[in-house]
Amino acid sequence: MQAWQVHELGEPGEVMRLADVARPTPGEGQILLKVRAANVNFPDALMCRGQYQVRPPLPFTPGVEICGETEDGRRVIANPALPHGGFAEYALADARALLPAPDALDDAEAAALHIGYQTGWFGLHRRAGLEAGETLLVHAAAGGVGSAAVQLGKAAGATVIGVVGGAGKAAVARELGCDVVVDRREQDVVAAVKEATGGRGADVVYDPVGGPAYAQSAKAVAFEGRIVVVGFASGTIPSPALNHALVKNYSILGLHWGLYNTKNPKLVQHCHEQLTELAARGAIKPLVSERVPLAGAATAVQRVADGVTTGRVAVLPALQNGAAA
Known part of the structure; x- marks a missing residue:
């Protein structure tokens, strides 16, 4: 599969490299997800720079927020288990922390509902x-x-x-x-x-x-x-x-x-239920300003780091040259 990897710390546009790597193997309690959409977050840039509170071992794949698909076809929202992040065709996640993707939102919007809206x-x-x-x-x-x-x-x-x-x-x-x-x-x-x-x-x-x-x-x-x-x-x-x-x-x-994921995960689930209800009645709808193919991930992370984007930029591995594969 294709995945972006960071082998040394620095600016995202300089240190992220697209490579052919083996699919990650789930550990105990983990699940393999096909990435349908991965949203770019500011922490992705901070991790590339080594400035985030979470410092995955090198090399790692950035991407902390995805809408993915399970082997049995369920569409879910997840925070990938680093170092196997979301800017790849497949990612790993904690099986117990998966959240159902709202039917009212497409893949990019569903991925964007998680970190920013929960926060x-x-x-x-x-x-x-x-x-x-x-x-x-x-x-x-x-x-x-x-x-x-x-x-x-x-x-x-x-x-x-x-x-x-x-x-x-x-x-x-x-x-x-x-x-x-x-x-x-x-x-x-x-x-x-x-x-x-x-x-x-x-x-x-x-x-x-x-x-x-x-x-x-x-x-x-x-x-x-x-x-x-x-x-x-x-x-x-x-x-x-x-x-x-x-x-x-x-x-x-x-x-x-x-911290709520470890201190009180039931509150995270409750919050997701509230957000799903708000999305269903159209009260909230994540602003996805750009949808880019996997090949554009490094540039997208750099642009978010530079503060020149609005809303969320979504990386969709199924896109090829801007069109659905």
């Missing part, structure tokens, strides 16, 4: 307790993680303010349903949020960016607001001023979704 659901509902009528501020609202939070926020009855970088991403955020869109390249984010909320600020801030975005979050959060720290796509991990949180009465909430 959004846990962040907004489990951690922040978002309520209908509240205001939600989402950084990087046109990206893969942010776009999921926007849709989940709207489904929960919140007013959603999306922060983006550039006119093209602003248009995407509006199409996703943002009530207010702030272009950080053209506008003062804090002033724009205060103006949109009558000076009150956002009740919940969803931040997968860190760095300067977190500083804006602390200034734009409302009294008794909640800032959900999801990641650091900016590359900078901020150092919160705890005296500021004390004086302004807001909470800083961390979210590591992967």
